[in-house]
Amino acid sequence: MLKTIVAHEARLLLKSRATVFILALLVASMMFGIWNGLRAVERQNASARTAIVDEAAKKQRVLDELIAYEKFTAARGIPREFAPVNHAPPRPGEPPQGTNAGAVGGEKVREVAVLPATGLAAFSVGQMDLQRNYTLVDMKNKFNIADNLEIENPLNLMAGTFDLAFVIMFILPIFIIALTYDMLSGEKESGTLALAMTQPISLRTFMAGKLLSRAGILMLVIVAVGLCALLFSGAALGSLGDPGTWGRFGLWLLAVLLYAAFWFGLGVLVSALNKSSETNITILAGIWLVMVVIMPTLVSLTATTVYPAPSRMDLKVAMRDASSAAEKAESETTKAYYTDHVEMLPSKETETYLTVFLARQEALERAVEPVFDNFRKQQDRQAGLVSRFQYFSPAIVMQLALNEISGTSTERYNAYMDEVFAFHQEWRKYFTPRYLRKEILDSSTYKDFPKFHYTAESPNVVVQRTGLSLFGLFLIVAAIMAYSFARLRRYGVRENG
Amino acid sequence: MLGANGAGKTTTVNCFLNFIKPTSGLARINGIDVQEDPIGSKKHVAYIPENVMLYRNMTGLENLRYFSKLGGHDYSADEYRALLDRCGLQREAVDLYIDGYSKGMRQKVGIAIALAKQAKAVLLDEPTSGLDPKSSNEFSELLLELKAAGVAILMVTHDLFRAKETGTRLGIMRQGELVREMLADEVSHTEIEQIYLEEMKY
Numbered sequence A: 001m002l003k004t005i006v007a008h009e010a011r012l013l014l015k016s017r018a019t020v021f022i023l024a025l026l027v028a029s030m031m032f033g034i035w036n037g038l039r040a041v042e043r044q045n046a047s048a049r050t051a052i053v054d055e056a057a058k059k060q061r062v063l064d065e066l067i068a069y070e071k072f073t074a075a076r077g078i079p080r081e082f083a084p085v086n087h088a089p090p091r092p093g094e095p096p097q098g099t100n101a102g103a104v105g106g107e108k109v110r111e112v113a114v115l116p117a118t119g120l121a122a123f124s125v126g127q128m129d130l131q132r133n134y135t136l137v138d139m140k141n142k143f144n145i146a147d148n149l150e151i152e153n154p155l156n157l158m159a160g161t162f163d164l165a166f167v168i169m170f171i172l173p174i175f176i177i178a179l180t181y182d183m184l185s186g187e188k189e190s191g192t193l194a195l196a197m198t199q200p201i202s203l204r205t206f207m208a209g210k211l212l213s214r215a216g217i218l219m220l221v222i223v224a225v226g227l228c229a230l231l232f233s234g235a236a237l238g239s240l241g242d243p244g245t246w247g248r249f250g251l252w253l254l255a256v257l258l259y260a261a262f263w264f265g266l267g268v269l270v271s272a273l274n275k276s277s278e279t280n281i282t283i284l285a286g287i288w289l290v291m292v293v294i295m296p297t298l299v300s301l302t303a304t305t306v307y308p309a310p311s312r313m314d315l316k317v318a319m320r321d322a323s324s325a326a327e328k329a330e331s332e333t334t335k336a337y338y339t340d341h342v343e344m345l346p347s348k349e350t351e352t353y354l355t356v357f358l359a360r361q362e363a364l365e366r367a368v369e370p371v372f373d374n375f376r377k378q379q380d381r382q383a384g385l386v387s388r389f390q391y392f393s394p395a396i397v398m399q400l401a402l403n404e405i406s407g408t409s410t411e412r413y414n415a416y417m418d419e420v421f422a423f424h425q426e427w428r429k430y431f432t433p434r435y436l437r438k439e440i441l442d443s444s445t446y447k448d449f450p451k452f453h454y455t456a457e458s459p460n461v462v463v464q465r466t467g468l469s470l471f472g473l474f475l476i477v478a479a480i481m482a483y484s485f486a487r488l489r490r491y492g493v494r495e496n497g
Numbered sequence B: 001m002l003g004a005n006g007a008g009k010t011t012t013v014n015c016f017l018n019f020i021k022p023t024s025g026l027a028r029i030n031g032i033d034v035q036e037d038p039i040g041s042k043k044h045v046a047y048i049p050e051n052v053m054l055y056r057n058m059t060g061l062e063n064l065r066y067f068s069k070l071g072g073h074d075y076s077a078d079e080y081r082a083l084l085d086r087c088g089l090q091r092e093a094v095d096l097y098i099d100g101y102s103k104g105m106r107q108k109v110g111i112a113i114a115l116a117k118q119a120k121a122v123l124l125d126e127p128t129s130g131l132d133p134k135s136s137n138e139f140s141e142l143l144l145e146l147k148a149a150g151v152a153i154l155m156v157t158h159d160l161f162r163a164k165e166t167g168t169r170l171g172i173m174r175q176g177e178l179v180r181e182m183l184a185d186e187v188s189h190t191e192i193e194q195i196y197l198e199e200m201k202y
Helices: A002-015 A017-076 A101-108 A142-148 A164-180 A185-190 A192-197 A203-237 A243-272 A277-306 A312-329 A333-340 A347-392 A394-406 A410-436 A443-448 A459-490 B009-016 B038-042 B060-070 B077-086 B103-116 B133-148 B160-166 B189-200
Strands: A111-114 A134-137 B045-048 B121-125 B152-156 B169-174 B177-183
Touching: A002 A017, A002 A203, A002 B060, A017 A101, A017 A111, A017 A134, A017 A164, A017 A203, A017 A443, A101 A347, A101 A410, A111 A410, A134 A410, A142 A347, A164 A203, A164 A243, A164 A277, A164 A394, A185 A192, A185 A277, A192 A203, A192 B060, A203 A243, A203 A459, A243 A277, A243 A394, A243 A459, A277 A347, A277 A394, A312 A347, A347 A394, A347 A410, A347 A459, A394 A410, A394 A459, B009 B121, B009 B152, B045 B103, B060 B077, B060 B103, B077 B103, B103 B133, B133 B152, B133 B160, B152 B160, B160 B189, B169 B189, B177 B189
Parallel strands: B045 B121, B121 B152
Antiparallel strands: A111 A134, B169 B177
16 A cells, blocks of 8 residues: 555656756756865865975985985095085085984975875865865974864854755755645645545555655665765775775765655654645744754854864964073073074084974973863864754754764864874984984985874774764654654644644 | 535534544444544545545546555556446546546546445535536436445435435434434425425524
């Protein structure tokens, strides 16, 4: 019986121009969203590639100079020397900066620590515009290298980019509302409900048929377009061979299915209330406005108001204060002067320049650490508040989940930054002792410089971060459906609610 | 069943269909309490409203097939066509969309739906109002056929003539109560009209 109703409804839906138009619009907006997302990811990847090429070229220049010097000394049989810090190019026969581990690790050579995009990155741009996907690591203080960290980063839940996540969050509910608002009221108003209800079927079976046909068609479209989007973006990013990509896609489908089910649930609920089609659509449009537009903004605003993050200005001020304090601590003003104008130093003193510089970097780091810590903590508190309030609006659940699944969440980015900071320490540990020992760097050691290897988060982490909220959403959907279907028992075919 | 507008005739029919919960009392079809077992009771009853409303962007045949399947019976396309033919629907209209149907044509599809269900009881709510005399006459013929086949028919109507022609027992309702009952054979057309007007005086 259910099959008969589903088949009948599906036929009617596909015959209706309005439905076909809605589905076509959904397909088009999903396609446009994925195209936009892919562009953003490719832009990011391209800038990371450029950085890698630039840095490799810089390293090569230093290396070429060093090799030339090594050949020069070897040909003449003279010993190699350790070069003091000097910004001027070396004269022939003088040791180049490439021999000095401090100069090399401090500014001449930088490692590009890249956060690779996941296979699903194009599905949700998230904070991509605010968070650079690569970091240039040298021996400067970690807050200097972490300049890509947008500290005033708002919890930008009002997604600015027209990406697939935006289509799912904002537009999909509108289409679902259009498909469901008159499931019963429409038939009641056109008079067919009465004739159908004189047949030996319950209103709940009837509704289940209507629901399944609509949800089935819509999910078919979403799965098909989602798969196309994955193949399209995966082919462009070369991530289709990675099983992680498919795992993320599975999770993405689950999340979207749950979100769609929530809006279908509201369609059933409003139908069960037995009001006119006009009332239904007004109620649903109101819920959409509150859930999708107002609540996310309100929650985001609450989070940033209750736990304001220290501004970028605070960080800069702390750095400047620490910097000037460090300068004052250096007893001789000339010393401070020479640290900025190193080329004017007599050669003996240049040897201490870098030591002073490195010491100052550490002093800076110590001074700024509390501000940064506070920022991270506030960010955590904000995230905590948002995650507590997310159940007020499935749109928030969705935004968080889609970012997490696509690998564009703040949590993944923070984990990456922690890896970068750890690598920064490793970088320093490699170069500082060599510099202090005045070790003359050999060109053969250049390939042994520390390399940044990003440790990808395990799939379990993604499931852990999204699992609870998706389960919460599932419970909400189940409750709405259970209540609505129970309420259908009281539905008067001839009466109005 | 006769009675003025608002006397409760349609409400009675709605009670049998479980569309309205009775404030007191029981409605039974084939011995089944419609409130206790609405789906079981609906297996035995067919219903033709005053205005049969069908799915607009489907043909007459498709409508008949869908409702018939919902009723638990499925037939071959030829059988459906024969049924519509029997109900007097023009053959060329069978495969046209309901959009282009007149009220009488929709009514005929409604009758076909009721017949396809092979129900033991049929509820009719002013089924011939707005039909032309020929269609109305054809409809009465069908009712007599059903009657001969042993189907119980409850028809709400304002057509005293057709009530006498097709009915066995006549009842008059006033303000929700059955105030008069008579056998169709025992009264003449004029007598029915007189009794009806008498009852309406109150």
